Each structure stands twice: as C-alpha cells, then as structure tokens.
Amino acid sequence: MAATYRDRLRQIALSEAGIRVADFAPDAAHQHMDVRHIDGKALALARLAALIAIGGADPSFGEHADAAVSAGASADEIVDVLVGVRTIVGEPRVVAAAPQIALALGYDLDGAFG
Known part of the structure; x- marks a missing residue:
C-alpha cells in the first residue's frame, strides 16, 4: 500500500524516510526521488523559491535556474517565482x-544599468 501524505510527513519529521542529501540534488538522476505528486517543473520552481528564501550561494542560482528551464519552466515563470x-x-x-x-x-543586469 502506498504511503499517505500523513505517513510521509511522519517519516520526514522523524527522519525515517530514507531521505538523503543526494535525493535533493538538481541533477536528473535525483530530480524526482521520493517526490510523487508534483511534476519536475513545479519541483524545480519550488527548489528555486527555497534557494531565494535561504539566500543561497551565487553558483546555486545558475544550477537551479538551469534545472527549472530543463524541466520546462520559462524565464517568465522563474521571474514569477x-x-x-x-x-x-x-x-x-x-x-x-x-x-x-x-x-x-x-541577461546581464549590470549591462542593463550601465
């Protein structure tokens, strides 16, 4: 029987879900590990939103924006995030x-303002 959202939340809260850091890597091999109900584009945009929220490292923005585009997100959708x-x-x-x-x-913003 498939785990319910409650089962998954309990497992995550107790760190029992077998979730590893590698499961959250933006590369295709790990893109959908244990993510069952949203598509790759939604997941990539959510990850980009999380990166914005934590003030991620500069190189990470390129990596995650590329992942979002590869998953089908447009530049407009990324700006919407x-x-x-x-x-x-x-x-x-x-x-x-x-x-x-x-x-x-x-898009080089420095050039746009220069």
Missing part, C-alpha cells in the same frame, strides 16, 4: 537573488 516569494522572504532576498537569476537566464 521571485515576485511570488517577495512578500514572504522579504525584498532584500529577492533583490539579492535577481541578478543571479538574471545571469542564469542569460
């Missing part, structure tokens, strides 16, 4: 992430 999380994570996090995401999408 920035806009959508702004009221939750705060303006400083979004402002810090915007240039990194722009670079990942092939």
Whole structure:
C-alpha cells in the first residue's frame, strides 16, 4: 500500500524516510526521488523559491535556474517565482537573488544599468 501524505510527513519529521542529501540534488538522476505528486517543473520552481528564501550561494542560482528551464519552466515563470516569494522572504532576498537569476537566464543586469 502506498504511503499517505500523513505517513510521509511522519517519516520526514522523524527522519525515517530514507531521505538523503543526494535525493535533493538538481541533477536528473535525483530530480524526482521520493517526490510523487508534483511534476519536475513545479519541483524545480519550488527548489528555486527555497534557494531565494535561504539566500543561497551565487553558483546555486545558475544550477537551479538551469534545472527549472530543463524541466520546462520559462524565464517568465522563474521571474514569477521571485515576485511570488517577495512578500514572504522579504525584498532584500529577492533583490539579492535577481541578478543571479538574471545571469542564469542569460541577461546581464549590470549591462542593463550601465
């Protein structure tokens, strides 16, 4: 019998789900490990939102934006993630992430302002 969402939440809370750091890697081999109910694009966009929220390292933005595009996300959808999380994570996090995401999408903001 398949685990219910309650079973999965309990396992995650107790760290019993066999969830490893590698399970959350953005590469294709681990993209969908133990993620059963959302598609790859939604997962990639959620990971990008989480990266914005924690103020991730600059190289990570490129890696996760690439993963989102590879999963079918458009540049507009990725920017929507920035806009959508702004009221939750705060303006400083979004402002810090915007240039990194722009670079990942092939848009040099420094050149746009220069």
